[in-house]
Amino acid sequence: MAKRLKETDVVMLGVGLVGSILGRELTKAGLEVVGLERGEPRYTVPDFQGPAMHDELRYSIRKSLMMDAAKETYTFRNSAAETALPMRRIQGFLPGAGLGGSAVHWNGQTYRFHDADFRMRTLATERYGKDFLGPEYTFQDWGVSYADLEPYYDRFEYLLGVSGKAGNVQGKKIPGGNVLEEPRSRGYPTRPMKEPYGSAMFRKAAEGLGYHPFTQPSSNLSEPYTNPEGMTLNTCMFCGYCERYGCEHFAKASPQTVVLPVLLKDPKFKLRTQCQVQRINLDSSGRNATGVTYIDGQGREFEQPAKLVVVGLFALNNVRMLLLSKIGAPYDPASGEGVVGRNYSYQTTSGVNVFYDENTNINPFMRSGASGTLIADFVSDNFDHAKLGFLGGGYIGEVMSHGRPIEFHPTPPGTPSWGSEWKKAVVRHYNHTATVSTHGSSISTRYNYLDLDPTYKDAWGQPLMRMTFDFPENDIKLSAFITERAAEIAKAMGGKQIAASPRKRPYNSTQYQSTHNTGGTIMGLERSTSVLNRYCQSWDVPNVFVIGASCYPQNASYNPTGTVGALAYWAADAIVGKYIRSPGPLMS
Amino acid sequence: MQDESPPSDPGRRRLFKAVGAAGVATALPMLPAQARQQAAPAQAYIFLNPAEAAFVEAAVERLIPGDEAGPGAKDAGVPSYIDRQLGGAWGAGDRLYRSGPWEPGAPTQGYQLPFTPAELFRNAIRAVNQKHPGFAKLMPKEQDAVLDALHNGKEDLGGVPSNLFFESLLGVTVEGFFADPVYGGNKDMAPWKMIGFPGAYADFYEYVDKHNVAYTAPPMSLAQDANGRIHVHVELKRK
Numbered sequence: 141m142a143k144r145l146k147e148t149d150v151v152m153l154g155v156g157l158v159g160s161i162l163g164r165e166l167t168k169a170g171l172e173v174v175g176l177e178r179g180e181p182r183y184t185v186p187d188f189q190g191p192a193m194h195d196e197l198r199y200s201i202r203k204s205l206m207m208d209a210a211k212e213t214y215t216f217r218n219s220a221a222e223t224a225l226p227m228r229r230i231q232g233f234l235p236g237a238g239l240g241g242s243a244v245h246w247n248g249q250t251y252r253f254h255d256a257d258f259r260m261r262t263l264a265t266e267r268y269g270k271d272f273l274g275p276e277y278t279f280q281d282w283g284v285s286y287a288d289l290e291p292y293y294d295r296f297e298y299l300l301g302v303s304g305k306a307g308n309v310q311g312k313k314i315p316g317g318n319v320l321e322e323p324r325s326r327g328y329p330t331r332p333m334k335e336p337y338g339s340a341m342f343r344k345a346a347e348g349l350g351y352h353p354f355t356q357p358s359s360n361l362s363e364p365y366t367n368p369e370g371m372t373l374n375t376c377m378f379c380g381y382c383e384r385y386g387c388e389h390f391a392k393a394s395p396q397t398v399v400l401p402v403l404l405k406d407p408k409f410k411l412r413t414q415c416q417v418q419r420i421n422l423d424s425s426g427r428n429a430t431g432v433t434y435i436d437g438q439g440r441e442f443e444q445p446a447k448l449v450v451v452g453l454f455a456l457n458n459v460r461m462l463l464l465s466k467i468g469a470p471y472d473p474a475s476g477e478g479v480v481g482r483n484y485s486y487q488t489t490s491g492v493n494v495f496y497d498e499n500t501n502i503n504p505f506m507r508s509g510a511s512g513t514l515i516a517d518f519v520s521d522n523f524d525h526a527k528l529g530f531l532g533g534g535y536i537g538e539v540m541s542h543g544r545p546i547e548f549h550p551t552p553p554g555t556p557s558w559g560s561e562w563k564k565a566v567v568r569h570y571n572h573t574a575t576v577s578t579h580g581s582s583i584s585t586r587y588n589y590l591d592l593d594p595t596y597k598d599a600w601g602q603p604l605m606r607m608t609f610d611f612p613e614n615d616i617k618l619s620a621f622i623t624e625r626a627a628e629i630a631k632a633m634g635g636k637q638i639a640a641s642p643r644k645r646p647y648n649s650t651q652y653q654s655t656h657n658t659g660g661t662i663m664g665l666e667r668s669t670s671v672l673n674r675y676c677q678s679w680d681v682p683n684v685f686v687i688g689a690s691c692y693p694q695n696a697s698y699n700p701t702g703t704v705g706a707l708a709y710w711a712a713d714a715i716v717g718k719y720i721r722s723p724g725p726l727m728s
Numbered sequence: 729m730q731d732e733s734p735p736s737d738p739g740r741r742r743l744f745k746a747v748g749a750a751g752v753a754t755a756l757p758m759l760p761a762q763a764r765q766q767a768a769p770a771q772a773y774i775f776l777n778p779a780e781a782a783f784v785e786a787a788v789e790r791l792i793p794g795d796e797a798g799p800g801a802k803d804a805g806v807p808s809y810i811d812r813q814l815g816g817a818w819g820a821g822d823r824l825y826r827s828g829p830w831e832p833g834a835p836t837q838g839y840q841l842p843f844t845p846a847e848l849f850r851n852a853i854r855a856v857n858q859k860h861p862g863f864a865k866l867m868p869k870e871q872d873a874v875l876d877a878l879h880n881g882k883e884d885l886g887g888v889p890s891n892l893f894f895e896s897l898l899g900v901t902v903e904g905f906f907a908d909p910v911y912g913g914n915k916d917m918a919p920w921k922m923i924g925f926p927g928a929y930a931d932f933y934e935y936v937d938k939h940n941v942a943y944t945a946p947p948m949s950l951a952q953d954a955n956g957r958i959h960v961h962v963e964l965k966r967k
Contacts, residue, residue, distance in 0.1 A: 559791065649837060
């Protein structure tokens with residue numbers, strides 16, 4: 141029998157990036173907030189400190205900072221015709237668990253999406269006609285434009301202290317920055333990061349081909365910075381232990397370094413860790429949430445009543461929470477009806493290795509998670525798709541983040557996978573190989589979706605979430621095109637040999653590609669095709685807000701975290717400015 | 729002798745030679761494979777029985793053989809790494825979802841056997857040792873042929889398809905070769921020295937934009953210095 145606790149104004153599900161920002165904004169507005177986090181409390185000191193943090197086996201391979209698959213995981217299949225089976229080890233992507241969530245172990249690549257991403261259906265139809273892609277593609281508008289979100293991107297970037305060089309400030313193009321970006325109200329808070337050797341060779345090659353290279357915007361900082369919350373970050377040391385690790389140097393923006401310490405001092409915020417939320421509770425009308433039920437570390441069940449429920453879990457878990465709570469109609473791929481779980485999308489990545497002679501020292505270990513140089517010439521709708529037969533785009537860049545040798549030991553094609561020849565090739569090429577990456581969008585289709593698994597359960601007896609996904613034809617074409625462009629740049633980088641690997645089907649859940657799982661609780665203007673309205677508020681249960689990459693109707697070319705942060709401030713503004721004054725649907 | 733002690737200030741220690749305008753790096757000799765073959769006591773294993781240990785020692789040395797560049801997996805301590813991993817939490821199925829039902833599934837769905845890693849290795853090695861008694865005493869070429877057959881076949885090894893066992897063995901071999909030496913492999917950090925990886929060392933701020941430098945500092949282990957010297961922050965250094 142659940143013990144009923146005292147009602148709070150807001151219960152926050154997950155205390156990661158979204159939970160920390162919403163917690164801060166809502167307590168500032170005078171609300172009492174209870175934050176429920178499934179994992180452990182953890183802080184830069186002592187939990188992320190060296191030398192123990194620089195342990196590739198523990199953090200990269202055994203994934204100590206990630207969700208524990210022994211307790212909960214996802215099931216997966218490539219198509220609805222197959223039986224989904226559990227991901228018994230988490231390999232394909234990296235959901236964080238613990239205070240700060242995935243924003244502890246991220247790389248810090250911090251971007252803004254384009255208006256062509258937010259208004260994809262409208263703008264692609266205007267430019268290419270309404271039948272450019274087949275009816276199986278379900279991409280749609282977000283219900284917000286770039287102009288709507290610009291002030292919130294700005295706030296988020298100044299919270300993190302992002303290092304970069306603007307290329308378009310209020311319409312004024314600035315050479316050396318990303319001149320193809322949407323206009324921003326002001327420049328980045330800190331200067332661009334230093335440029336590693338491979339990135340410099342990429343820049344020269346890309347310039348030679350007429351492209352517009354720029355330094356990657358990074359939330360690993362180029363210089364000390366004090367943010368509006370009064371938190372001070374340090375300079376990144378290029379230690380090469382970034383993604384999959386916490387930052388010991390206070391140099392990577394994470395909830396712990398930008399906002400959490402301030403939030404945790406506020407008596408209006410109560411953090412409870414090791415609390416596994418089972419469901420959001422609804423009243424008998426099904427139109428109003430009354431709070432949540434959770435189980436603590438001792439196995440005790442509690443009911444936390446709340447006037448407002450904010451869901452800020454890892455994207456996939458946002459979807460699962462709504463399904464477990466029966467909020468919104470689950471998506472049915474046979475009929476195309478229902479919305480929760482609809483438009484699951486991912487990220488379409490590929491790589492080109494450039495193998496150099498032994499006099500060229502790439503020093504792949506001298507890297508930051510978000511250092512590097514890239515081009516946006518093929519991002520989003522920055523190029524004409526009319527003759528290409530696909531929509532979407534991607535960036536191409538030398539954005540290597542580490543040289544940790546269990547994960548990184550490139551060998552040329554044809555090298556055996558073991559034995560004497562393998563070892564010789566690893567020794568020969570380890571320090572003499574640069575990787576050019578492509579990072580492409582992922583379009584939504586009616587066949588890729590999320591629902592509850594009928595068979596497998598988590599450690600608390602709740603159904604696991606089931607993922608049905610394979611790369612759509614559109615994205616295979618995109619990857620072929622963009623990987624060819626990447627290979628042309630790679631060839632101009634002065635190596636002896638290149639090896640390109642465009643993305644191919646089937647999607648393989650055992651190969652790490654990206655943690656950019658998006659969709660499933662998508663936002664929009666029509667309740668028949670979205671779970672949330674444009675303020676990330678549930679159409680069905682207006683006192684539930686859901687924030688994260690699960691809100692994306694399809695995924696865009698750039699890394700998604702900048703947009704998660706912008707949506708967090710956007711939704712917080714809607715709650716504080718509109719919802720609190722008059723609780724109820726913000727759109728009809 | 730190679731200086732094994734960590735420098736307190738890499739800048740002063742001239743760890744790098746900057747490259748001139750010609751762009752040709754000064755070639756620096758690879759660190760000699762430190763075959764410090766001291767008379768070591770017989771290897772003590774906590775998990776592997778003698779027959780299993782004999783197979784593992786012989787097999788990993790074929791997966792990563794010793795050569796002029798440096799030691800192979802056996803001399804780098806990989807059998808000891810594998811032993812400790814199988815005898816520890818990972819071997820017992822830590823962070824592995826273990827509820828049924830169990831179905832073979834597609835390769836894209838990943839590992840679907842009911843075995844913990846410890847059970848998987850034990851079952852498979854028992855079967856390999858039955859089919860190929862004396863594997864450790866075969867000629868290297870013959871050992872390679874056995875490993876090739878495991879790699880490319882799906883023969884049932886006590887419930888484990890041979891290709892899956894081979895991939896698992898190769899996986900832990902590469903891990904043990906390159907993981908920090910605190911885990912029992914990567915002896916003397918020779919595998920790191922072979923490729924030029926600095927290990928746990930953490931500060932390249934002053935060097936990242938000095939392009940094409942040849943890095944020559946010895947690598948550092950987690951165990952080497954817990955007193956902050958691996959991790960001196962640039963702002964602290966400037967003070």
